[in-house]
Amino acid sequence: MRYGVVWFKRDLRVQDHAPLAEAAARGPVLCLYILEPALWRQPDAAAQHLGFVRESLRELHADLRRRGLRLRLAVGDAQEMLARLHAQAPFEALYSHQETGNGASFERDRRVARWCREQGVAWHEPRPWGVVRGLRERRQWVRQWEAHMAAPQAGLPLRLEDAVVPWAHDPWPEPVSLGLAEAEPPLRQRGGRTQAEAALHGFLQDRSAAYRGGISSPLSAPDACSRLSPHLAWGTLSLREVVQATRERMADPALAGTRQHAGLAAFLSRLHWHCHFIQKLETEPDIEFRPMHPGYEGLREAEWDEARWQALVNGRTGWPLVDACVAMLRETGWLNFRMRAMLVSVAAYPLWLHWRPVGLWLARQFLDYEPGIHWSQVQMQSGTTGINTTRVYNPIKQARDQDPEGRFVRQWLPALRRVPQAWIFEPWRMPPEVAQRAGLRLGEDIPLPVVDLAPALREAKRRVHELRARPEVQAEQDTIVRRHGSRHRPAEQLAGPRQQRRAAQARQQADAQGAFDF
Structure with a gap:
């Protein structure tokens, strides 16, 4: 049977999911999430991350089932799990979002890419946001970011076909078995698409009025900030969804000249900085x-x-x-x-x-x-x-x-x-x-x-x-x-290196402080 595998990583949603849309448009789809113990044992992983992911996967599973698809769970090394699936029922293509993660995930992707080449499996990796792989310098980066955010969101075809491949689900591991001994924060945000949409709606409709002037103090920030950052980090929302929804809300004539419009404008600038900083790690993983x-x-x-x-x-x-x-x-x-x-x-x-x-x-x-x-x-x-x-x-x-x-x-x-x-x-x-x-x-x-x-x-x-x-x-x-360095203004492209450097430094000094405030 000819089918494609959609590998979910830090993109735990159905909406605006380019790999799922591309795979579903070409034929039967097998949706797979691989829980990788080696990644969860890294020193930057925590039990709260795993808990948020589990909550998000439960809702993703339900969303896929409503569309006639199933989510399979595998626990183990990604390359080994894909090889096991391929040996059981060969697939011709692998679909996943490009990931700019930690060093362990980078090495994992290298192993998977090597395996795909050896097996003749085409690996399609569309960008999840405005980060550009293989970018050598930032001259055209802003234009590329804008083009991605303005493009239509990835939509699913009307007909979805699940690949009928038997798969024995592995049991969900206990956090302690992954070396995650620290207790979860009892008041942390909960995962899942429903929570993500509620946070986005509440911010755009109401809480954004307090954004400017409210995000610096730890007293006002819990309500004034959007609180979307975990949903963007783990992919229950796409950045393009958030950018487009923010711009649509700002276009409401009733908001012209209001504190809420000013708050949304400030928030939108920080969404740009989100990708600006991730691009640094993509460009220089070290x-x-x-x-x-x-x-x-x-x-x-x-x-x-x-x-x-x-x-x-x-x-x-x-x-x-x-x-x-x-x-x-x-x-x-x-x-x-x-x-x-x-x-x-x-x-x-x-x-x-x-x-x-x-x-x-x-x-x-x-x-x-x-x-x-x-x-x-x-x-x-x-x-x-x-x-x-x-x-x-x-x-x-x-x-x-x-x-x-x-x-x-x-x-x-x-x-x-x-x-x-x-x-x-x-x-x-x-x-x-x-x-x-x-x-x-x-x-x-x-x-x-x-x-x-x-x-x-x-x-x-x-x-x-x-x-x-x-x-x-x-x-x-x-x-x-x-x-x-950022190239935020096209005029800078005509300036000399020293002027470009000074302009980039000035913007970083003034604007970089908001990267976590979305």
């Missing part, structure tokens, strides 16, 4: 493992401090806003962008921790972990790209700016509910008699700062700036900008 700028190799590696690391991951740094953010992550799996950036900055500068272990820890904490965005941003906030302004967040200043009444830190750190307002930003400075009256033990109920903040920040900035000033480090910047 940024998951090594500094984007090679001159920053060795900056922090030799000075790892285990006590500082434990204070960070256990929410015991002594800085209330930092520790409250860690507590929120443990409970919800989500944090707004400014607080994410602050966590990485605190880890990189006053705590002087290497970005790679910090990035792996946060990948497991973030339900919406998207490798391309994640590693680009971790490096940017750690100061290892070599082309971005050094971003050093002072956690005490951030607390005063974003949580001036201490409501957020009191919500997530119960001990602080007994701290008088005068000491809420620096509770370790409370006079002993004030702490005693509140029934608090400094150093126990209220952790002391793991380092003295002001001198630690000064020393960290000095070391980074000294490295950045070296001629050999500066000489590499042009190469990095050509490889990764």
Whole structure:
């Protein structure tokens, strides 16, 4: 029997699914999801990711059944599972979205591509969004992104035929068998298409009015942000769906000049940055493992401090806003962008921790972990790209700016509910008699700062700036900008290399902060 296999990865939906549409238009289809233990045992995987995927697969299975198709589940190595299926019932084509994932998924795709060539199986990999494989530089990237987002969504043919191939479903593994021992955040978002559509509708119709001005504070961000990021990361929504729905809503004459229209416009710009950052990993996969700028190799590696690391991951740094953010992550799996950036900055500068272990820890904490965005941003906030302004967040200043009444830190750190307002930003400075009256033990109920903040920040900035000033480090910047810098304005294409570099740097400094805020 001639049929095609549709391999679902991080695209757990039926709507705007180009591989499914292409395969169904050509004949019978076998829909397959492969749960790959080797990928789930990677240090960036978490039980909450697996839980979200399982919820999404249940709904995908139901959506496919309503269309006359079935979803088969296989547990094992992808290439081995495809070979097993091919030996049982040879198929002529494999369909899946192009994936820009972590290093393990990249190597997996290489093995599958080699197997397909050996077996004479055509592997069709349409793009899921505006990331371009094989791109050498960014000159035409914006036009390509726009063309993809403006194109009609992939629609299914009226007649769908399931490939009648016997397949024994493997049992769904327990998270602990995959090395996923950490508990899931009890308040995390739930997976599935229904949840995705509800979040999109609620944001476009109502919550987007608070987007501008509401996404920076951890108090307002949970409602002001779209909360679509896990659904985009795991593919229960396509980015094109979201872009087109946003533009359609903005075209409503009733929204002209309103806060909601302004919020949607700001949101739309961040959808563009979504692909801009994933393109960096697609172009240079090594940024998951090594500094984007090679001159920053060795900056922090030799000075790892285990006590500082434990204070960070256990929410015991002594800085209330930092520790409250860690507590929120443990409970919800989500944090707004400014607080994410602050966590990485605190880890990189006053705590002087290497970005790679910090990035792996946060990948497991973030339900919406998207490798391309994640590693680009971790490096940017750690100061290892070599082309971005050094971003050093002072956690005490951030607390005063974003949580001036201490409501957020009191919500997530119960001990602080007994701290008088005068000491809420620096509770370790409370006079002993004030702490005693509140029934608090400094150093126990209220952790002391793991380092003295002001001198630690000064020393960290000095070391980074000294490295950045070296001629050999500066000489590499042009190469990095050509490889990764945005070309947002067509006029820049006519400018010289120095003008292009300055324009790209200015945009990155002004706009890159919103990559996690969609």
